[in-house]
Amino acid sequence: MTEVAVVTGAASGIGRGIAHRLAQDYTVILVDLNPTNLPLVEKEIKDAGHQAYSLLGDVGKRTTHINARELAESKGNLISWVNCAGWTRGAPMHDFPNDPAVLEELINANQIGSFWGCAEAVASFTTRKVPGAIVNISSVHGRRAWPDHAVYEMTKAAVDALTRNVAVAYGPFGIRANAVAPGAIMTPALEKSFVDAPDPVARRQSLELLTPMKRIGEPSEIAEVVAFLLSTRASYLSGQSIGVEGAWTSALGVPEIDNELAKRYGLDPKTGLPKS
Numbered sequence: 257m258t259e260v261a262v263v264t265g266a267a268s269g270i271g272r273g274i275a276h277r278l279a280q281d282y283t284v285i286l287v288d289l290n291p292t293n294l295p296l297v298e299k300e301i302k303d304a305g306h307q308a309y310s311l312l313g314d315v316g317k318r319t320t321h322i323n324a325r326e327l328a329e330s331k332g333n334l335i336s337w338v339n340c341a342g343w344t345r346g347a348p349m350h351d352f353p354n355d356p357a358v359l360e361e362l363i364n365a366n367q368i369g370s371f372w373g374c375a376e377a378v379a380s381f382t383t384r385k386v387p388g389a390i391v392n393i394s395s396v397h398g399r400r401a402w403p404d405h406a407v408y409e410m411t412k413a414a415v416d417a418l419t420r421n422v423a424v425a426y427g428p429f430g431i432r433a434n435a436v437a438p439g440a441i442m443t444p445a446l447e448k449s450f451v452d453a454p455d456p457v458a459r460r461q462s463l464e465l466l467t468p469m470k471r472i473g474e475p476s477e478i479a480e481v482v483a484f485l486l487s488t489r490a491s492y493l494s495g496q497s498i499g500v501e502g503a504w505t506s507a508l509g510v511p512e513i514d515n516e517l518a519k520r521y522g523l524d525p526k527t528g529l530p531k532s
């Protein structure tokens with residue numbers, strides 16, 4: 257029987273990358289609220305010779321996940337579920353706007369959406385006695401703080417907590433749950449944050465400099481870890497939130513680069529970036 261995976265937020269960025277990667281191993285159910293991009297991703301996957309079905313919906317609503325589960329179960333053996341849909345919008349806490357888009361809607365998409373995704377996934381796995389696996393997309397913001405991002409950070413810390421709960425409650429039945437906490441990943445959302453910044457080039461470079469690997473990651477680098485976590489190759493790995501962030505959260509700050517090594521590797525000794 258065909259194995260099926262659900263991916264939310266599949267119409268763009270990291271979710272799109274995950275959907276493409278998982279389509280190599282599964283029939284994928286693509287969930288998103290973007291009616292323009294979702295069919296395009298479905299077409300890309302089909303054109304590559306794989307199976308994909310789209311479901312338009314808001315992950316903040318339980319019905320979206322119920323519909324995704326029904327569609328997935330009708331296509332084969334639903335064994336994997338990825339909650340990736342999410343976004344962020346910053347606002348200073350001392351002058352917080354009376355705007356649902358920076359509080360309620362954010363919590364609905366990132367936190368409530370992941371909860372209902374996990375709930376429908378485990379309901380499906382336990383009904384069919386399937387040792388399924390879940391991956392929730394968290395963030396470095398779930399474990400480290402940045403001004404103006406309190407709400408986003410609450411939602412991502414909640415995603416990590418949710419992941420542990422699923423792993424503990426359903427571990428006895430062979431069900432695993434893990435989170436992936438990306439650092440800066442080049443997606444339309446991140447690109448937009450550069451464009452919106454007063455100096456887009458400086459904004460991008462500041463993220464590269466903060467990251468010990470001195471670069472921004474690619475969605476495929478998240479997708480590969482997600483594929484591993486869902487697979488039986490990770491059969492004893494559960495309840496973890498795995499940072500995929502170029503060592504960003506390991507650093508105490510931005511250390512100086514060894515001059516000799518910088519020269520040997522052709523890097524700017526001040527920044528560690530390739531010499532332009």
Ligand SMILES: NC(=O)c1ccc[n+]([C@@H]2O[C@H](COP(=O)([O-])OP(=O)(O)OC[C@H]3O[C@@H](n4cnc5c(N)ncnc54)[C@H](O)[C@@H]3O)[C@@H](O)[C@H]2O)c1
Binds near residue numbers: 288396
């Ligand atoms: N890009 C990064 O640097 C980065 C870093 C850490 C974590 N993340 C997380 O990765 C995930 C994907 O981010 P991205 O950068 O690929 O963003 P993106 O904007 O490129 O893609 C997000 C997708 O989620 C969909 N979506 C948003 N809210 C939704 C909702 N309520 N219902 C259904 N679909 C919804 C959007 O339509 C979009 O297609 C998010 O959870 C984000 O918090 C991203």
